[in-house]
Amino acid sequence: MKPPMKPPMKPPMKPLLCLCMLGSLLILSGCWDRTEINDLAFITGSAFDRTKDGKYLLSVQIAIPQGGQSTGGSGGPPGKFFVLSATGVNASEAFELIQKQSSRRLFTAHRSVIFIGESLGRHGINDVLDVFAHDPRQRLKTYMLVVKGETGMRMLETKYPFEQVPVEAVKELERQRTEMAVTLRDYFIAASSQGISPVLGAIESERASSDGKDGAGNLFKLAGTAIFNGPRIVGFLDANETSGFLWATDHMKNSRIFANLSGGKGNVGIQMHRAKRRIFTHMRGDKVQVNIQLEGVASLVENNTKLDVSRPDNLAIVRKALEDAIEERVRHVVNKLQKQYKTDSLGIGQEIYRGHPNQWKRLKNDWQAKYPEANVSVSVKLSLLGAGMAGPPLQLYDKEIVK
Amino acid sequence: MRRLRKWGRMLPRQLSLPEEQPTAADETAMVSPELEANERYLRDVFQDCSDLVYRSVRLKAGSELLVVFVSSLVNEQIIDDHVLKPMLSLATDVPATVDDCADALLTAGTIERTPSMTTLIRKLLDGYAIVLVPAGHNAITVKASGIKQRSLEEPSSEPVIRGPRDGFIENIAVNMGLLRNRLKTSRLKTESFMLGELTQTQVIVVYLSGIVSPALLEEVKTRVKGIRVDGIIDSGYVEEFIEDLPYSPFPQVHSTERPDAVAAELLEGRIAILVDNTPFVLVLPMTLWTGLQASEDYYIRWPIATFVRWIRFLFIFIAIFAPPLYVAVTTFHQEMIPTNLVLSIASSREAVPFPALIEALLMEIIFEALREAGIRLPKQIGQAVSIVGALVIGQAAVQAGIISAPVVIIVSITGIAAFTIPRYSFANGVRLLRFPMLFLAGTLGLYGIVLGFLGILLHLASLRSFGIPYFTPVSFGSLKDILIRSPIWARTTRSLPYERSGKDQ
Numbered sequence: 001m002k003p004p005m006k007p008p009m010k011p012p013m014k015p016l017l018c019l020c021m022l023g024s025l026l027i028l029s030g031c032w033d034r035t036e037i038n039d040l041a042f043i044t045g046s047a048f049d050r051t052k053d054g055k056y057l058l059s060v061q062i063a064i065p066q067g068g069q070s071t072g073g074s075g076g077p078p079g080k081f082f083v084l085s086a087t088g089v090n091a092s093e094a095f096e097l098i099q100k101q102s103s104r105r106l107f108t109a110h111r112s113v114i115f116i117g118e119s120l121g122r123h124g125i126n127d128v129l130d131v132f133a134h135d136p137r138q139r140l141k142t143y144m145l146v147v148k149g150e151t152g153m154r155m156l157e158t159k160y161p162f163e164q165v166p167v168e169a170v171k172e173l174e175r176q177r178t179e180m181a182v183t184l185r186d187y188f189i190a191a192s193s194q195g196i197s198p199v200l201g202a203i204e205s206e207r208a209s210s211d212g213k214d215g216a217g218n219l220f221k222l223a224g225t226a227i228f229n230g231p232r233i234v235g236f237l238d239a240n241e242t243s244g245f246l247w248a249t250d251h252m253k254n255s256r257i258f259a260n261l262s263g264g265k266g267n268v269g270i271q272m273h274r275a276k277r278r279i280f281t282h283m284r285g286d287k288v289q290v291n292i293q294l295e296g297v298a299s300l301v302e303n304n305t306k307l308d309v310s311r312p313d314n315l316a317i318v319r320k321a322l323e324d325a326i327e328e329r330v331r332h333v334v335n336k337l338q339k340q341y342k343t344d345s346l347g348i349g350q351e352i353y354r355g356h357p358n359q360w361k362r363l364k365n366d367w368q369a370k371y372p373e374a375n376v377s378v379s380v381k382l383s384l385l386g387a388g389m390a391g392p393p394l395q396l397y398d399k400e401i402v403k
Numbered sequence: 404m405r406r407l408r409k410w411g412r413m414l415p416r417q418l419s420l421p422e423e424q425p426t427a428a429d430e431t432a433m434v435s436p437e438l439e440a441n442e443r444y445l446r447d448v449f450q451d452c453s454d455l456v457y458r459s460v461r462l463k464a465g466s467e468l469l470v471v472f473v474s475s476l477v478n479e480q481i482i483d484d485h486v487l488k489p490m491l492s493l494a495t496d497v498p499a500t501v502d503d504c505a506d507a508l509l510t511a512g513t514i515e516r517t518p519s520m521t522t523l524i525r526k527l528l529d530g531y532a533i534v535l536v537p538a539g540h541n542a543i544t545v546k547a548s549g550i551k552q553r554s555l556e557e558p559s560s561e562p563v564i565r566g567p568r569d570g571f572i573e574n575i576a577v578n579m580g581l582l583r584n585r586l587k588t589s590r591l592k593t594e595s596f597m598l599g600e601l602t603q604t605q606v607i608v609v610y611l612s613g614i615v616s617p618a619l620l621e622e623v624k625t626r627v628k629g630i631r632v633d634g635i636i637d638s639g640y641v642e643e644f645i646e647d648l649p650y651s652p653f654p655q656v657h658s659t660e661r662p663d664a665v666a667a668e669l670l671e672g673r674i675a676i677l678v679d680n681t682p683f684v685l686v687l688p689m690t691l692w693t694g695l696q697a698s699e700d701y702y703i704r705w706p707i708a709t710f711v712r713w714i715r716f717l718f719i720f721i722a723i724f725a726p727p728l729y730v731a732v733t734t735f736h737q738e739m740i741p742t743n744l745v746l747s748i749a750s751s752r753e754a755v756p757f758p759a760l761i762e763a764l765l766m767e768i769i770f771e772a773l774r775e776a777g778i779r780l781p782k783q784i785g786q787a788v789s790i791v792g793a794l795v796i797g798q799a800a801v802q803a804g805i806i807s808a809p810v811v812i813i814v815s816i817t818g819i820a821a822f823t824i825p826r827y828s829f830a831n832g833v834r835l836l837r838f839p840m841l842f843l844a845g846t847l848g849l850y851g852i853v854l855g856f857l858g859i860l861l862h863l864a865s866l867r868s869f870g871i872p873y874f875t876p877v878s879f880g881s882l883k884d885i886l887i888r889s890p891i892w893a894r895t896t897r898s899l900p901y902e903r904s905g906k907d908q
Contacts, residue, residue: 034846036759037733038752042745063742065750109738110745139738164746 038065041104044081045167047152048128049117051087056120056128058094059085059153060106063165080164083156091131108137112171114144114184115152116200121226121233129231132184140185143174146226146233148204158205158218170220174201177253179222179242191228194364195349199245200226202236229343237333244329247294248346248378250277258302259325261318266305268318270298273385279351283359288374290348292334294326299386306402308392314402315384323380330378338372348374432520438469438537441520445471448524455527460490468504472532478549482532485511486545501539509534513546525603552577558660558682560827563699570660575605575679578662582609582675585666590614596627599635605679606641609665614672622869623674623687638678638685645676645687647867652832655868657689659826664698688868690875692885694829695719700888708888715823722820722833723859726763727844727852729813733759735848754804760845766806766814767837769796774818 041062049057063081086097099106114132116125132138147155160166174181180201190198206221225237225245237245246252252275260267274297282289300309300318307314337345349367353360363370392401435441442457449455454475460468470486489510501516517523518541523533530548555577557563558570571578583591590613596606608627610620626645635641638658646655659665660682665675668686676685686693695715700708732739733748740748755762773792777785797815800806817837824830836859843851866873883889 034734034758034848035737036752037737037745037749038755040737040749042737042742042749044742063746065746065753107737110742112742137738164743168742 039104040107041102043106043108043111044165045113045156046111047115047156048120049151049153050120050123055087055089056094057085057087058091059083059156060098061156061167085153091128111142113167114142115155116146117152118148121146124231126231141183143183144187145201145203148202148223173222178255180225193350195353196347197343197345198228199345202226227341227343227345234341234343241333244333247275248292248330259322261305261321269302271301273297281352281355283356290374290376292378294380296382297385300384300388303393306400308401308403309387315387319382319384323382327378327380334376342372344371434518434540434542436538438535441535442469469535470532473527476530476550477532477547481547486532501536501541504534504536504543511545515544516541561661566699566702567663571662571682571684573680573682575677578677581662598630600633602634604635607677609675611669615674619869637681638683641678642685651866652835654828655689657686657693658683661698688871691873694826697825705888705890712888718820718823722817723836723840725813725817727840730759730763731844731848731852748809751807751809755807762806762810763841766810770814770818
């Protein structure tokens with residue numbers, strides 16, 4: 001049996017020192033910002049507007065936590081949200097003023113949407129943007145939308161039947177990516193890059209059929225794209241143009257496209273599966289030659305012509321008509337951007353910068369002037385995967401069908 | 404082998420015996436040839452012991468013998484049949500001698516002769532009857548112990564669906580028999596110790612020679628021998644004396660009621676310590692994985708056992724981390740919760756006056772109290788306690804706005820998670836860890852949880868059971884019995900590499 005070992009004598013201060021160090025680690029590491037969840041006011045959406053005297057009007061929509069055991073009580077359901085607003089010379093001052101109206105601490109991490117009123121957008125949004133880039137409590141994945149023809153504050157007051165908090169509905173709309181969905185991050189990237197101008201999604205409120213009380217019968221409707229030149233809105237693209245714009249910027253997801261066949265033979269509809277865009281730039285002296293190639297895979301889901309699309313040559317006719325329609329649409333968008341808005345929202349300058357960096361150095365200073373003269377051609381290559389369940393329309397007699 | 408850290412626990416404990424046995428004669432007393440002297444001596448030692456029986460027998464030949472036994476410890480049937488009857492029926496002409504008695508008169512099986520009064524006294528207390536013969540320097544002891552014992556039942560602490568249903572009982576001889584019955588080999592070696600100055604409890608160290616590491620065996624024997632205490636009531640006493648790190652919440656000695664588990668662990672090269680008067684057998688060294696294995700794992704099909712094991716791995720994390728995570732996330736990191744969830748948590752907390760930390764602590768303590776009450780109360784009332792607990796806490800407290808519903812959910816999940824841990828003592832340690840983790844989470848948030856987790860991990864990594872690291876079998880080859888319960892035919896190596904770790908000193 002080995003003799004018992006005596007532990008070596010330790011200096012008596014050591015454990016005390018350890019405790020002190022551990023304690024200061026806990027206290028000094030700045031982790032004392034404990035806040036109970038029911039002491040927070042969850043901001044679900046904000047809106048920025050411009051007042052007549054040139055100040056900023058900040059409105060926030062705050063969700064009212066409810067439900068659980070309190071449901072089923074008497075009396076009508078209280079509001080699920082409310083809107084607070086304040087004016088200030090910048091976003092921080094307005095935010096501070098709103099905080100003074102709120103009994104709970106404003107908490108922005110759950111904000112999903114920021115609305116920009118159109119008048120502010122036309123005036124320039126740079127002054128309200130910096131707070132999102134500086135303040136670490138903001139999230140860059142917040143969607144930013146321009147409210148077309150209205151103030152953002154009115155938008156926040158809209159009630160929406162599906163979601164507990166109306167702004168959640170806007171977030172879900174954006175998530176479907178049927179239209180332009182731009183987050184703060186996308187905006188900042190585009191705004192700080194060379195040869196591309198930022199865009200934002202646009203939204204408007206649409207009056208639903210029910211009673212016309214203030215904001216009660218309104219719904220949200222995505223309304224195309226707001227085109228920015230620098231910090232200012234220069235114009236909008238409508239829904240139709242936006243779908244062409246989406247494809248031209250390679251943001252096309254699965255959406256539906258239709259085309260009329262020439263000669264009034266009817267129309268067809270397709271469901272896109274994959275869409276791809278490539279931009280080729282050529283420099284001929286000072287002349288900029290741009291070729292936008294669009295490729296897509298789709299399947300035919302509607303055929304209102306008398307063609308039997310199960311026959312390959314008929315399908316080719318349909319495909320040609322669709323390609324022409326798409327090309328026309330994209331060409332129209334490009335034209336509008338080039339001639340009307342004179343804004344390079346497509347990022348053609350960026351493509352030149354990537355493809356011909358040396359020429360870009362020469363070009364970039366007067367790109368604003370050169371851009372409208374750039375020669376842009378659009379080519380579309382569509383492949384139709386399937387003709388749907390039935391070749392010829394089932395509602396027609398056999399002899400009516402063009403084989 | 405790593406030395407004990409606190410050898411001091413093994414130093415002799417002060418026996419605070421009052422001036423007892425003033426009449427006890429000296430320890431070296433021998434059996435006297437005079438019957439009266441012996442009887443006087445015994446009556447002197449066992450003063451005021453009413454259950455001691457002195458039965459004098461007169462043989463036909465005229466000589467007188469004295470039979471002494473403790474009536475509460477012996478089976479009187481044995482004494483009647485194998486001691487008294489043969490003596491009374493057999494007639495001899497000559498006065499009986501010790502040898503005659505032993506060879507011819509007694510028909511009992513186990514007979515010993517001893518000249519020492521001390522031995523006699525111990526034997527008496529062990530349930531032997533002693534036969535004192537005049538004119539002899541030896542006395543005969545006859546094994547007649549017959550204390551009532553309960554029958555073999557399924558251990559209530561470790562039930563199985565499939566597997567043997569016998570469990571250890573309070574009798575060490577029966578327990579030893581249960582082991583022998585499973586390991587029918589002469590390699591099953593035992594070494595017996597008497598521990599406890601007053602209880603004189605038999606403690607048997609059991610191992611399979613050739614499989615067990617000699618260094619480990621030596622260490623275990625040393626530690627067991629070193630125990631000095633006046634009483635050993637349960638194997639828990641032994642466990643506390645021999646474990647490596649008494650301040651750890653994790654048990655370093657595995658205690659089980661199941662003979663099959665002990666047999667299996669002996670086959671893996673572990674050492675078992677049987678203690679008399681308790682059904683709990685100690686097995687060592689213990690590793691973390693022992694704490695997460697049920698013996699049933701080895702009786703059901705291996706894919707199922709593996710799945711169940713993964714469930715346990717998952718739920719041990721839930722058992723430690725679910726309430727702290729809830730507290731940390733709701734008080735520090737609200738941005739981590741999905742918006743809809745954060746709104747519903749916030750709404751259910753609207754009426755609650757306490758911070759989340761206090762709320763969770765309150766619920767956890769109430770839960771532990773309910774659990775404890777359920778165990779301590781008689782079975783019939785135990786049911787009532789759980790019903791009251793469920794109704795009062797689950798329903799009324801939430802409606803009254805004292806506790807929020809999410810906390811009730813979290814605490815229930817945690818409670819269930821702790822019950823998935825098959826080893827009771829291990830589960831206790833895990834349950835205890837939840838409270839410091841809660842405090843860390845409530846003061847430091849996720850940062851605190853990470854600190855706590857690191858602390859637990861470091862502690863586990865440095866913890867050793869008899870020189871074996873607590874995480875031991877984590878090497879590629881032996882993972883076959885850790886992450887998965889591989890089929891028994893696929894396991895060709897024993898899971899504990901004792902010899903290797905025996906070298907680190």
